[in-house]
Amino acid sequence: GIIKEVYQVNKWHPAGTTKYSFRDFSDKPEKSMSKRFEFTGKLASEDIRNKYKGKLVKYPRSYGTPFVRVGKEK
Numbered sequence: 744g745i746i747k748e749v750y751q752v753n754k755w756h757p758a759g760t761t762k763y764s765f766r767d768f769s770d771k772p773e774k775s776m777s778k779r780f781e782f783t784g785k786l787a788s789e790d791i792r793n794k795y796k797g798k799l800v801k802y803p804r805s806y807g808t809p810f811v812r813v814g815k816e817k
Contacts, residue, residue, distance in 0.1 A: 744799050744800045744801070745797065745798070745799055745800075746795050746796055746797060746798050746799075746800060747796070748786070748792075748796060749786070749787040749791055749792045749795045749796055750782070750784050750785065750786060750787055751784050751785055751786070751787045751788075751791075752782045752783075752784040753782070753783050753784040753785070754782065754783050754784075755780050755781075755782050756780060756781055756782065756783065757779075757780060757781075758779035758780055758781050759781075760781075761781060761783055
């Protein structure tokens with residue numbers, strides 16, 4: 744429940760479909776990944792990161808995703 748990092752999400756994509764800069768995923772995504780997603784984006788602004796990073800999130804456990812949406816969506 745501790746927030747490790749805060750990102751500004753630009754777009755969500757099916758898992759395994761974006762280009763990776765730091766890992767080699769030359770294999771095609773497994774069928775089990777077909778319901779999973781990944782995002783492209785960047786680190787959130789410093790003021791937003793300072794507001795949330797390191798804090799405890801008190802939400803019911805999701806069991807399927809490490810992501811929790813916080814704040815308003817555009």
